[in-house]
Amino acid sequence: MIKSAIVLGVLLTGVAYTVWLERKVVGHMQNRWGPTRVGPFGLLQPAADGIKFLFKEDLTPPHVYKPLFLAAPLIAVIFALTSIAVIPFGNWITIGGYDIPLQITDVNIGLLMILGITSIGVYGVALAGWSSNNKYSLLGGLRASAQMVSYEISLGLSLVGVLIMSGSFSLRAIVDAQGGHFWGFIPHWNIIPQFVGFFCYLMAAYAETNRIPFDLPEAETELVAGYHTEYSAMKFAMFFMAEYANMITVACLATLLFLGGWHGPITSISFLQPIMPVFWFVAKIFAFLFLYIWVRGTLPRFRYDQLMAFGWKFLLPLALVNLIGTAIAVAW
Amino acid sequence: MSIHLILFLAFGAVAVAGAVNLLVQRHPINSALSLIAVMAALAGEYLLLGAEFVAAVQVIVYAGAIMVLFVFVIMLLNAGVEEETKGSRVAILFGIPGMLLGSLLIAWVVLRHSGTAAVAVGVLPGQTSGWGDPGAVGELLFHEFLLPFEITSILILIAIMGAVVLASKPPSTPAKRVND
Numbered sequence: 001m002i003k004s005a006i007v008l009g010v011l012l013t014g015v016a017y018t019v020w021l022e023r024k025v026v027g028h029m030q031n032r033w034g035p036t037r038v039g040p041f042g043l044l045q046p047a048a049d050g051i052k053f054l055f056k057e058d059l060t061p062p063h064v065y066k067p068l069f070l071a072a073p074l075i076a077v078i079f080a081l082t083s084i085a086v087i088p089f090g091n092w093i094t095i096g097g098y099d100i101p102l103q104i105t106d107v108n109i110g111l112l113m114i115l116g117i118t119s120i121g122v123y124g125v126a127l128a129g130w131s132s133n134n135k136y137s138l139l140g141g142l143r144a145s146a147q148m149v150s151y152e153i154s155l156g157l158s159l160v161g162v163l164i165m166s167g168s169f170s171l172r173a174i175v176d177a178q179g180g181h182f183w184g185f186i187p188h189w190n191i192i193p194q195f196v197g198f199f200c201y202l203m204a205a206y207a208e209t210n211r212i213p214f215d216l217p218e219a220e221t222e223l224v225a226g227y228h229t230e231y232s233a234m235k236f237a238m239f240f241m242a243e244y245a246n247m248i249t250v251a252c253l254a255t256l257l258f259l260g261g262w263h264g265p266i267t268s269i270s271f272l273q274p275i276m277p278v279f280w281f282v283a284k285i286f287a288f289l290f291l292y293i294w295v296r297g298t299l300p301r302f303r304y305d306q307l308m309a310f311g312w313k314f315l316l317p318l319a320l321v322n323l324i325g326t327a328i329a330v331a332w
Numbered sequence: 333m334s335i336h337l338i339l340f341l342a343f344g345a346v347a348v349a350g351a352v353n354l355l356v357q358r359h360p361i362n363s364a365l366s367l368i369a370v371m372a373a374l375a376g377e378y379l380l381l382g383a384e385f386v387a388a389v390q391v392i393v394y395a396g397a398i399m400v401l402f403v404f405v406i407m408l409l410n411a412g413v414e415e416e417t418k419g420s421r422v423a424i425l426f427g428i429p430g431m432l433l434g435s436l437l438i439a440w441v442v443l444r445h446s447g448t449a450a451v452a453v454g455v456l457p458g459q460t461s462g463w464g465d466p467g468a469v470g471e472l473l474f475h476e477f478l479l480p481f482e483i484t485s486i487l488i489l490i491a492i493m494g495a496v497v498l499a500s501k502p503p504s505t506p507a508k509r510v511n512d
Binding site: 068108109112113115116119126127129138141145148149152169 | 361365384385389391392395396401407408410
């Protein structure tokens with residue numbers, strides 16, 4: 001219970017500060033400062049935003065289908081936050097004689113559970129678009145569900161290569177299989193034999209989280225704001241939180257499956273021994289999130305037909321070839 | 333009663349309630365959402381019976397993929413509230429007794445002829461053995477039931493090809509005439 005509360009608190013703080021990081025980094029990339037006024041370096045900006053969201057007028061337009069209009073942001077944020085439960089963020093630590101695993105629950109189908117939970121998260125976006133009774137929202141919702149269903153296949157297939165190599169669905173076992181080094185100096189991370197799989201995962205993950213260059217569900221030049229056009233105040237903030245929580249989950253998965261989890265190059269500093277794994281884990285997630293923001297600051301948006309063609313005609317065959325190649329290599 | 337059994341009954345109640353709600357609701361999107369609740373409750377039942385892999389696949393395939401397509405189609409066609417005709421009153425009059433009779437018959441056949449009667453009341457089977465983990469399911473699927481598995485995949489392939497043929501545009505002779 002205590003662990004769940006701590007993890008949830010850290011996750012929500014992480015979500016808030018990912019928003020801050022994004023505004024800051026994109027600002028500097030565009031020769032601006034980003035948030036600077038609230039606190040040193042604008043560090044209290046997330047708190048100010050949160051207070052603003054809570055006290056804003058919460059409008060519900062008269063033409064919406066109310067039960068689903070209210071349920072949609074809840075669905076989005078609940079499923080986005082639940083998937084963190086099976087993610088291990090470090091090895092075991094010992095406090096007062098008890099060995100505590102740094103994970104809320106270790107289920108032996110952990111990876112499948114995350115995929116299942118994120119696949120249900122689509123309903124939040126789809127139902128928000130439909131229940132708003134507004135053509136821009138509906139188009140955004142339709143685009144989001146089509147895009148997420150299409151890219152989910154590539155996402156799943158890109159992970160199977162890793163699963164074949166480690167032989168388990170348990171995230172802890174997958175990370176344990178990545179300890180050690182090739183020839184003594186190259187880390188034994190899955191990204192090296194599975195770089196094609198990592199590429200597929202990266203592309204599919206961007207599309208799954210509706211981020212630039214695949215953020216067509218909320219393309220503001222054509223759809224106002226897409227599926228959350230009609231939402232205001234905390235309900236809008238819930239969609240925002242869900243998006244950033246999904247980014248963090250995707251970063252966690254990439255770290256666990258491809259980047260060696262909590263294994264890092266320096267682990268031998270004795271007095272830091274218990275927290276070094278967590279440090280490496282967080283550092284890798286930070287690097288992955290920075291890549292996300294970097295891509296956002298760099299690339300333009302795809303056209304919708306390009307997005308679908310890329311997903312079905314390029315990414316899916318590539319993921320399949322990677323899967324077959326891995327299977328042959330492992331069997332041989 | 334163990335906590336497992338209580339949860340099992342609770343999930344069963346949710347599944348039945350969702351299924352009834354699916355029939356009662358007038359709006360297609362509410363019906364689709366009730367069906368998702370039924371799928372999720374069934375996944376919970378599988379989990380309690382020790383079939384973790386099947387539970388996860390149930391959520392990913394049914395709740396996460398197939399039902400998304402259902403919802404997608406309902407949204408795309410913007411299907412409205414169902415109209416009530418005299419035909420549906422007849423269906424209510426004869427349908428509910430018929431359904432009850434049918435489910436009683438199925439329950440009787442299952443209890444009588446499948447050996448489930450040998451299981452003690454209050455104990456869920458399969459909680460301890462590892463028959464539900466991915467490895468065991470894979471063994472069964474690719475060793476003992478390989479032929480049915482392959483036949484099913486060919487069947488699905490044929491169905492996909494049929495759908496593509498039906499949905500694709502016929503060779504566009506009118507368009508050519510316009511070009512000429």
